[in-house]
């Protein structure tokens with residue numbers, strides 16, 4: 001959690017819950033130590049889905065499908081979602097959860113390495129949600145920039161790295177230094193771009209949101 005824990009707890013207590021299916025899925029995922037978007041990130045994403053009303057979404061990092069099902073629940077019936085996951089152990093549960101959610105018609109799970117599939121994608125998306133390997137965020141941004149439609153929204157989770165992002169690289173554990181360096185590159189690039197209007201917000205573990213010029 002990037003912000004003040006009590007304050008975040010208070011704000012989270014204000015939000016109405018999700019559907020019983022999503023609440024159960026989130027609980028199961030947390031019990032199994034599977035990462036899923038946090039409550040405050042969910043509230044922000046729900047807001048963006050309503051406000052932006054995307055017709056197509058690309059998600060990088062499905063885990064067991066929670067956020068894809070969440071986006072299916074809170075987007076218009078016409079919206080189509082593609083979500084990418086390459087970790088063998090998560091693919092079968094993700095497929096099963098999508099099936100059980102009743103949103104198989106909206107969600108397509110792509111079981112490949114994002115590094116392989118992203119360069120092969122061609123069509124435009126109205127929203128791209130980046131939530132996979134943190135050290136790959138500059139690469140995901142390059143691909144998202146190519147794939148996002150004019151006026152489209154790029155959203156990236158876990159950008160502030162539990163606050164580590166503001167530390168010098170020497171204060172960060174050695175094994176996290178590449179992530180630290182690449183995440184700073186990503187944040188600089190997305191905020192400095194002439195073609196995007198971006199905001200970096202201390203919601204959840206830090207979220208960056210950028211709208212591409214029309």
Ligand SMILES: C[S@@+](CC[C@H](N)C(=O)[O-])C[C@H]1O[C@@H](n2cnc3c(N)ncnc32)[C@H](O)[C@@H]1O
Nearest residue numbers: 036037061063066067085086087113114132133
């Ligand atoms: C933080 S989790 C995603 C959580 C999910 N968006 C949710 O909130 O329900 C990140 C996922 O990205 C996947 N991932 C990491 N690197 C990847 C890659 N190169 N290609 C595809 N998936 C990848 C991991 O296996 C992991 O399941």
